[in-house]
Amino acid sequence: MSSVGAAWRLARAGWIMVREGVIAAVPGDELRGLPKLGWRIARLFTRRRAKSKVRSDRLAAAVARLGPSYVKLGQFLATRPDVVGNDIALDLARLQDRMATFPMADAVTAVEGSLGRTISDLYLSFGGPVAAASIAQVHPAEVAGPAGPRKVAVKVIRPGVRVDFMRDLESYFLAARLQERFMPSSRRLQPVKVTETLAQTTKIEMDLRLEAAALSELAENTRDDPGFRVPAVDWERTGRDVVTMEWIDGVKMNDVAGLAAAGHDLEAIAAALVQSFLRHTLRDGFFHADMHPGNLFVEADGTIVAVDLGISGRLGKKERRFLAEILYGFITRDYRRVADVHFEAGYVPRSHDPAAFAQAIRAIGEPIHGQPAETISMARLLTLLFEVTELFDMEARPELVLLQKTMVVVEGVARTLDPHFNMWKTAEPVVGQWIRENLGPRALLVDARDGASALLSLARQAPDLAARTERLSREIDAMAENGLRFDAATARAIGKAEARASRWGRVALWVIAVALVWIAWQAG
Ligand SMILES: Nc1ncnc2c1ncn2[C@@H]1O[C@H](COP(=O)(O)OP(=O)(O)O)[C@@H](O)[C@H]1O
Numbered sequence: 001m002s003s004v005g006a007a008w009r010l011a012r013a014g015w016i017m018v019r020e021g022v023i024a025a026v027p028g029d030e031l032r033g034l035p036k037l038g039w040r041i042a043r044l045f046t047r048r049r050a051k052s053k054v055r056s057d058r059l060a061a062a063v064a065r066l067g068p069s070y071v072k073l074g075q076f077l078a079t080r081p082d083v084v085g086n087d088i089a090l091d092l093a094r095l096q097d098r099m100a101t102f103p104m105a106d107a108v109t110a111v112e113g114s115l116g117r118t119i120s121d122l123y124l125s126f127g128g129p130v131a132a133a134s135i136a137q138v139h140p141a142e143v144a145g146p147a148g149p150r151k152v153a154v155k156v157i158r159p160g161v162r163v164d165f166m167r168d169l170e171s172y173f174l175a176a177r178l179q180e181r182f183m184p185s186s187r188r189l190q191p192v193k194v195t196e197t198l199a200q201t202t203k204i205e206m207d208l209r210l211e212a213a214a215l216s217e218l219a220e221n222t223r224d225d226p227g228f229r230v231p232a233v234d235w236e237r238t239g240r241d242v243v244t245m246e247w248i249d250g251v252k253m254n255d256v257a258g259l260a261a262a263g264h265d266l267e268a269i270a271a272a273l274v275q276s277f278l279r280h281t282l283r284d285g286f287f288h289a290d291m292h293p294g295n296l297f298v299e300a301d302g303t304i305v306a307v308d309l310g311i312s313g314r315l316g317k318k319e320r321r322f323l324a325e326i327l328y329g330f331i332t333r334d335y336r337r338v339a340d341v342h343f344e345a346g347y348v349p350r351s352h353d354p355a356a357f358a359q360a361i362r363a364i365g366e367p368i369h370g371q372p373a374e375t376i377s378m379a380r381l382l383t384l385l386f387e388v389t390e391l392f393d394m395e396a397r398p399e400l401v402l403l404q405k406t407m408v409v410v411e412g413v414a415r416t417l418d419p420h421f422n423m424w425k426t427a428e429p430v431v432g433q434w435i436r437e438n439l440g441p442r443a444l445l446v447d448a449r450d451g452a453s454a455l456l457s458l459a460r461q462a463p464d465l466a467a468r469t470e471r472l473s474r475e476i477d478a479m480a481e482n483g484l485r486f487d488a489a490t491a492r493a494i495g496k497a498e499a500r501a502s503r504w505g506r507v508a509l510w511v512i513a514v515a516l517v518w519i520a521w522q523a524g
């Protein structure tokens, strides 16, 4: 029964996309057979009005008709260029998540239902909505505090959005299954799995307790950091459908003129923003993944306050090291190293030739050298890199793609604030510190000078050590699990090592190994 409904809604969605010219705007040259026929027919049925529009406007029109779940689908696919292609991902990223507000009465019902108390019991006053998006809207309110009334922001889930989304999700799964069945070429992209990820991230976004928890985690991580914070959560007034937090007074970062008028140092704010983001990413492995300027306030004293933590990203230790090594490899023009890192992390199948892969990476890196630093974008570099890695069958790493997307946004905001923004120089103190503390002994940085050269001089030595430490610790782990092995393979390996190294060489190897274990233990 439900799958009939799902099929019907999918057909309807398909029809709307045909009419708004979305299907016709998909590049059809690479299609063959039935899909190509479908695409040709879709072009015939495109509304005349849609034909004069560019693709991003066609998408916006279709999504507006399809409703909130499709906004989420679009935003999600914008983070998956590996699935939809780069051009379409860019168009999807332009989709605006702004919708008409829903009535006060509905918001009050949602708050009271979620928290089990009356609105007047919860708040001294509860104002009309200030902003509305597909999933939620925000109301200003006041609560009683020890020092008199305190202003708060109350974010409330749009009524019915959860039910709508679950229903539309059935259609998405149906579409994904059809795709896997009838388009063998799409199987590599695992449409069903992609849809599962969408379901997961959106369910998280629709539970505001989790947004509150993300705010609280980021607050804890950044407690001692200068220049950046997030609003404090009022847990007593937070539930699945509502989160109450400290009201933030400040100028939004999309109001550059307003920031200048308030006397803020725009260059300092740009630097603080990028450094904060990198610190969260590298140090904590937990970052705000929706850092567009509409979600960023600057307070009177210059502190940046980020709101809207519905989407956050996590990077494990392995991904953080991968990232640091890649940046290091590009800076030192060690393309072979950048290539090797991909193989070591297991991201690119061993069947590919490292030398050919390094060549492709050189094609990205070389044009960048010799350019003035302030024109080189770290985000663009990563974007190009992911394009190349895709050619070498690198499996999609959603957490890295999310990071790269966020970096595009953060760097973009920094450049609107400071047209001469130098990403590498700004990044160096944070990336350098991370490498120093995680990939090698502190002493390596002592002779470091300014800008990228600091990163360069210490990174030249560090990642190699780190890779070796990691391999070694893996081996030690394996030994701890399986006991010390002494089989034919081990004996052969030792034999080879014997043949290569002199006695003192072997002793030195062991000293290094012990030192590395010690460093790893200290850093851990
Ligand atoms: N703590 C806050 N203090 C002041 N204004 C806020 C606060 N939280 C949200 N807002 C306002 O509400 C808008 C929407 O909230 P946000 O959390 O960004 O939700 P959405 O997911 O709808 O973008 C923000 O852009 C901001 O203008």
Ligand SMILES: [Mg+2]
Residues within 6 Å of the ligand: 294, 295, 308
């Ligand atoms: Mg927002």
